[in-house]
Amino acid sequence: MRFNVEGNLLTSDCNVILHQVNCKGVMGAGIARSIRNMYPEVYHDYMKAYKEDKLVLGNIIRTKTLRGPIVYSLCGQDTYGRSGKHTDESALDICFRRVVEDLKQYGSLDDFRVGVPAGIGAGLGGGDWNLISKSIDKMAKYVNVYVYRYKS
Numbered sequence: 001m002r003f004n005v006e007g008n009l010l011t012s013d014c015n016v017i018l019h020q021v022n023c024k025g026v027m028g029a030g031i032a033r034s035i036r037n038m039y040p041e042v043y044h045d046y047m048k049a050y051k052e053d054k055l056v057l058g059n060i061i062r063t064k065t066l067r068g069p070i071v072y073s074l075c076g077q078d079t080y081g082r083s084g085k086h087t088d089e090s091a092l093d094i095c096f097r098r099v100v101e102d103l104k105q106y107g108s109l110d111d112f113r114v115g116v117p118a119g120i121g122a123g124l125g126g127g128d129w130n131l132i133s134k135s136i137d138k139m140a141k142y143v144n145v146y147v148y149r150y151k152s
Helices: 030-038 040-051 089-106 129-139
Strands: 002-006 016-022 060-064 070-077 113-117 144-149
Touching (some): 016 030, 016 089, 030 040, 060 089, 070 089, 089 129, 129 144
Parallel strands (some): 002 144, 113 144
Antiparallel strands (some): 060 070
16 A cells, blocks of 8 residues: 655654665765665665676665664666656666565565655656656555655
8 A cells, every 4th residue: 555644754664765776886865865874784785786786777775774674775777967867767667566576575565664755766866756656556556655755
């Protein structure tokens, strides 16, 4: 099921957090930077994947943080920048499906509260929110997804 909520995803009670990353080894903007600052182990795993040439569109990087949630870094954009389109909606859709499959290894899908930032892939990534939102809806058929619109 999908729930649209207002609040801060990073201080929510979600035990799984998803965010989109680029495949270039840079987590310097948006929620990715906030996650990097809050959970340095996520950045460590991301850079390890970068050095091993595993940052490929459609791949996911799973990090069990020391202080809380599982964070999935979703390789949904090859490039990055402040303008233009960088998100590959098909790759992001693949990432969402892979997260569901990965979570099945760690327990019942009912045990997970998956948090996603509203507009994932559509902000700095420039992707089509209508397409991305439909992919989130597909994922929400299997696991509870909370789409967080930031409110301080």
